[in-house]
Amino acid sequence: MTRLFNDPAAFADEMIEGFVASHSRWVRRVSGGVVRNTHSTPGSVALVIGGGSGHYPAFAGLVGQGLAHGAAMGNLFASPSAQQIYTVAKAASNGGGVLLGYGNYAGDVLHFNQAQARLRAEGIDCRSIAVTDDVSSAPPAEHAKRRGIAGDLTVFKVAAAAAEAGHTMDQTVAIAERANHRTRSFGVAFTGCTLPGADRPLFSVPEGRMAVGMGIHGEPGIGETDIPTADELAELLVAKLLTEIPDGVEVAGARVVPILNGLGSVKYEELFVVYRRVAQLLAAAGLEAVDPQVGELVTSFDMAGTSLTLFWLDDELETLWHAPADAPAFRRGAVTAAALEATDFTDLAEIEAAIPDASDESRAAAVRVLAALGAAKDVVDANAEELGRIDAVAGDGDHGIGMERGVRAAVDAAAAAVARGAGAATTLHLAGDAWADKAGGTSGALWGMALRAVGDTLGNATAPDAGAVAAGVAGAAAAIMDFGKAAPGDKTLVDVLVPFRDALAGGVDAGGSLTEAWGAAATVAQQAAEDTAQLLPLMGRARPHAEKSLGTPDAGAVSMALIVRAIHNTLLEETVEGKTVKENA
16 A cells, blocks of 8 residues: 555655656656756657656656656556646657657547647647557557557667667657567556555455456456466466567567566565576577566556566667666666756746636626536545446546546636636636646546537637537537547447437427426436446457446446536526526526
8 A cells, every 4th residue: 555645636746746856867847747857969859758657667767868858747547638748748849859658548548649739730740659568458469459568668768769869750750669569568466556545456356366467557457367486477477478479570599678577566586586487488488688677667556566578679679778878767878968958948837828808698607617517526526436446347446536636626727717707618628628637547638628629619708508508518529539539339438428418409409498408418318327337348448358347337427427417406506596597498
């Protein structure tokens, strides 16, 4: 369990503050993460990596000369928001383009793609590499769907070395993709991990058993077995990885970098005992181990577990792997120390945006938006533990925590906007940005997008009527499905959002008031959420373990149904209190 913390909600921010204070020779803080504190070559490619906090030394520990130029750091086990990634990338950019590197998780893909689009819109050459090394998360034919775990290190290291050597963006991307293709990992876990403030682990493994194929966020593995001896574990890991030889590799005489990674609670001494047998098995297979790494490279708080990574080298990759690097958690060779960065970076996220003009009617609607968000916060707070329990059946169990972070930030942002005279659209835009920024993860991206879409429809000029609200919900559904690619039947929040959208539009078209139409649609949403229990997930972290979720509703669908019902209660209160609400009634 995590023992040392203050306010659990502040843990990630306080951790970053302490990390920067203790490693200022390498890094400086910007909104959303850290960047190098040393001068980089003008015109060179900048590598910006990132993901959720809780995996140190990934990701901040890999920022420094010869390695990453910056790291976007999300909340605990939650991807950084698009705004965080964008801000870090702008701070790290050297003028030669930005390469974004991250593990292949749904939330990371959404947020990094959003940031990439924003950077490209500003004329910055931005590319991405999603690491897909975990062999247990998808079959070989679906390699692109695999998640990234300890193989992040190999891909990031050689890409950074290529950038440091002055390679072009095209060359750097090609090297990163080749490294990803030649990296394979497989892991196990003996116990789950407990986040700060939580009274139980995100998942558990029966006493005397070992989860096989466990993900670094606590995603369930592909099976369980009795805990083996150290030698038996080494044999399991090596045998699994040798069933998947990258295309173009001849095993006999091949040179590989083996990485035996501790996930948090397995002691170094234990890892050395396991690696002893790993080394024997690799030699027996005709492989030459090059620069073995044994220790904690990508962790998961206090998870007791380990993973083995094999990085299959070629001449160029080996040269880049050995290139000098000087980062807080990874150092190789002798680096000529660069001058400390003297240019101050204006933190874009700390510039208070001007509030656009709005009509009195729209300002009044903004007050109602704030009330609706407040109701959403109350219902999420009351159900966060249950949402986490549902999510943990086939996912990583952090949905309740992420929703709490997001909705609380949205309420704070909306309150500040209303206090400054914002209209409905501006209030929703700022609330959505705050939700995405603080929640991270897939749900953060989608809820942020939903609030922005509704704001786009409502505008700041007029009092929104029932038709405008229904159109805003339709816009939110379209944005989410277009960006997240989920469809009804995939066991996601879309399975609630679409029938809610249709029922709301139908009620409004039939002449019902917003309160009446929303109430009827909320009932439809509740039933739709319950019905997801009979679906198999086709998207997100639960997809590899679809059968485990059968009989349990989707956590994202449940939270959406709870929120739309809570918002209906605020509409009822307005009607009872006689407040003026412009509706089609």
